[in-house]
Amino acid sequence: MVRYVQEFHDAAAARGLTAAIERITSRSVNLMEVCGTHTVAIFRHGIRQLLPPPLSMLSGPGCPVCVTTNADIDKAIALAEQPGVTLATFGDMMKVPGSYQSLQQVKADGSDVRVVYSPRDAVCMARDNPQRPVIFFAVGFETTVPTIAASLLEAEALGLKNFYLISVHKLIPPAMRALLEAGEVSIDGFICPGHVSVVIGSQPYKFIPQQYGVPCVITGFEPLDVLQGIEMLLRQIADGRAEVEIQYRRGVRPEGNPLARELVSRVFEETDAGWRGLGRIPSSGLKLRPEYKRFDAEETFAINPPPTKEHEGCLCGDILRGVKTPPDCPLFAGACTPESPVGPCMVSSEGTCAGWYQYGSR
């Protein structure tokens, strides 16, 4: 038995929570989860089917793989194609199509592209191969950024001269603001991402209830966590309250992990970033600070990626904003499947399209 996992799968408690949810759902309510790990948890555990019909679950832009733009993937591919370099990244990035090809395809064509579990593995690769530049294609939200900052500081402490980053990190609260500002979908409550919040705490979401009147509950990822998070959101709505509450109290402290944030801000500074579907969002990305520029792959290698293009007919952008659902897309489950994906939402194991394809009705 894995501790702190199985206890949160109890069927009787799920029935109790579902009954409580049914009792307090009096009108039509849209709840949005903004984390791909929640999207998968909700599908995998059949949570949509347990909820009463007036309650709709929307999936937001919460998968770092999915929101990475074609332009950024094209850049990583151009870097991987430099002679004599190794490009390392997380497994989910391999199959994501850029404008013309994916990292998996350039690997098949002979480039040295490696999948790592931890950014530390890429640092070790650089340490063990001092003659070979190792570029880490760094994607991820606030959960992952501290691990990359820590790895970079480790590379610095080791005196490595052959470790580089492409930083396409994204920050979640600015994307939530962009969704609310766009006003394309009506959102009555946010299921806030548990593991992002392990790092950032509850403070960065406060503008959402304060300025937009939308309740937030920071939620864990086991099925009972998700049901309890939904029940807490509905209770806020029923009471006419809007605040940031923490359901996932065993992992999230209100102050987050200050040391992790300190390491991040030592290495990175905020910058505007391009998101697939959402466009450019102010201060929603992270770039290396000037004193760490020597680790910046784009500063070191002269690359000239081809002009970017979007995939015709692909609705990933609308799906990431919660405006459309996968069955609305003409490519879904026909031209676009997990075996032969067109858009990133079908590639990523946490993509909304992959979730619908695997667990939903087609």
Place this chain on the structure above:
Amino acid sequence: MCLAIPARVVQINEQSLGLVELGGVVREASFMLLPDALVGDYVLLHAGYALQKVDEAEAEETLRLLAEMAEAGRAEA
């Protein structure tokens, strides 16, 4: 991608590296982001780094609330 898994700390050395156990599997982890972790603690592990301690008292409190829900659930069944 933001998956973090509860793992039990088995060993920590002075370089902030150590071993954690997840469901019977032991693997290396860095404690650079969580230097006050102790052997025996449960930590949330993400991409090879311990990010936070699992707060046992809070977990128990959540489980107590869920047990009440389970009582209600059994009454519904």
